[in-house]
Amino acid sequence: MILEIAHFRIQSSADNPGFEAAFAIAQIILASMPGYLGHELHRCIEDPCEYRLLVHWNTVQDHIKGFRESARFAEWRALLQPFFAAPPSAAHYEARFTSHPSC
Template structure:
């Protein structure tokens, strides 16, 4: 399983609207993507305009090819992209260990 982490920065004044948009985008677009396993969205307490979106994929290619190169990616970006102050920083991670 691959963890995709997107570090997102928005205008803090648009927090409520962004939170509604990101959850709607995940539920209506990303959740239907091949290899998608789940997500978490966290909001920073110290930086009110910062969010971390963590998506879980079966493979790296499920995100980078199957999703990002599909029309669904454009739909996703049309929902959340208008809130971004700059392009999100996205990285992919392999699990090394976890607690029970």
């Protein structure tokens, strides 16, 4: 399993509701992709124009070939692109150490 971390900067914090509404639709596309395992969208507390999308995939290829090179990616991007202040960036990570606090 790998973790994709994508960095989004939207144009204005006034756009938060619109961006998050668009993401609510876009996440349905994301979740339908082969190799998709789950995701979380986080908004920065100190800078509400900054978001991080964490997506778990089976493999890097599931993200690159299965999603980014699919026709569905164009749909996903069209929903979110109008809000971006800059092109998003993303990288892939593999876990080295994990810890889960007990409840």
